[in-house]
Amino acid sequence: LQAVVSTQSTGFPKRSYIALGGIATGIGEISAGFIWGRLSTKIGRHGVVMCSTVINCILYYLAFISFPFDAATTTSGKASDVPIVESNLYLTLVMGVLLGLGDGGFNVSIFANLSTVFEHKPAPAFAVFKFVQSLMGAGAFLYCGTLLLPYQLLILAVTCLLACFTFTYLERFPQHVLIVLPTAVPDE
Numbered sequence: 001l002q003a004v005v006s007t008q009s010t011g012f013p014k015r016s017y018i019a020l021g022g023i024a025t026g027i028g029e030i031s032a033g034f035i036w037g038r039l040s041t042k043i044g045r046h047g048v049v050m051c052s053t054v055i056n057c058i059l060y061y062l063a064f065i066s067f068p069f070d071a072a073t074t075t076s077g078k079a080s081d082v083p084i085v086e087s088n089l090y091l092t093l094v095m096g097v098l099l100g101l102g103d104g105g106f107n108v109s110i111f112a113n114l115s116t117v118f119e120h121k122p123a124p125a126f127a128v129f130k131f132v133q134s135l136m137g138a139g140a141f142l143y144c145g146t147l148l149l150p151y152q153l154l155i156l157a158v159t160c161l162l163a164c165f166t167f168t169y170l171e172r173f174p175q176h177v178l179i180v181l182p183t184a185v186p187d188e
Contacts (some may be wrong), residue, residue, distance in 0.1 A: 004090070006145040008097065017092050020089070020092065020093060020096070021092050022092040022094070022095065022096070024090060024092075024095075024096025024100070025096040025097070025099050025100040025103075026100060026104075027096075027097055027100060028096060028097040028098065028099060028100020028103075028104065029100040029104045030104075031097075031100065031103055031104070032099075032100055032101045032102075032103070032104020032107075032108065032147070033131075034105060035101070036048045036051075036052075036109070036110060039051075039096075039110065040109065040112065040138060040164070041139045044114060044171070045109040045112055045166065045167075045171055046109075046172060047153040048105050048108060048109045049105065049106060049109045049163075049164050049167045049171075050093065050106075050107075050143055050164060050168065051105060051169075052101070052102045052103075052105025052106050052164075053102075053160055053161065053163075053164040054103065055101050055102040056098075056099075056102035056103075056139065056157075056160045057093055057157060057161075058097055058098060059098040059102060060153045060156055060157050060160075062091065062094070062095050062098070062151060063149070064084075064149070064153050065084040066085050066086075066087040066091055066095075066148060067084045067087060067149055068082060068149070069074040069148045069149050069150055070148060070149070071149055072144060072145065072147070072148070072149050073145060073147070073148060074144060074151060083143075089118045094186060101113060104169075106163065106166045109167065110129065110167070111112045111126075111169075113171065114126060114129060140155075142188060143155075
C-alpha cells in the first residue's frame with residue numbers, strides 16, 4: 001500500500017488509489033471464483049494453479065516496472081527513485097484485478113483439494129491452511145517496511161513458483177503424500 005501512495009502523480013487523491021485498488025482486487029477475487037470454478041473442470045486444478053502463477057508473475061513484473069524501488073520503505077510519503085514506467089490509475093486497477101484473479105485461482109484450487117482429500121473432516125484442514133496463510137502474511141508484514149521492492153517481489157515470485165510446483169506435484173502424485181488421520185470416533 002505504501003508503494004501505491006508513494007508513487008502516484010498529483011491530480012487525483014493518492015489515498016483514493018488504495019481504495020480503488022482494493023475494489024479492483026475484490027472484483028478480481030469474485031471473478032476468479034466464477035472463472036476458475038468453470039475452468040477447473042476443463043483444465044484441472046493444477047491447470048488453474050499454473051494459470052494463476054502466470055497471472056501473479058505478470059502482476060509482479062508490472063509492479064516491478066511501475067513502482068520505484070524504494071516506494072515501500074520510504075517514510076516521507078514520496079519515493080526518491082523513479083519507476084521504469086509511470087504509474088497511473090488504470091495500471092493500478094489492472095494490477096488489482098490481476099492480484100484478485102491470481103489469488104482467487106490458488107484459493108479455489110486449494111479449497112477444492114482440501115475438501116476432496118479431507119472429505120469426512122474438512123474443518124481441521126481448512127483451519128491449518130488458514131493458520132499457515134495468516135502466519136505467512138504476518139511474516140510479510142515484518143519485512144515489508146524494510147526490504148526494497150525488488151527483493152519483496154523476488155520473495156513473492158519464488159514462493160509463488162514453489163507453491164505452483166508443490167501443488168502440481170501433490171495433485172498429480174497423491175500417493176506420495178502421507179496423511180495420517182486420527183481414527184474416527186463415532187459421534188455420540
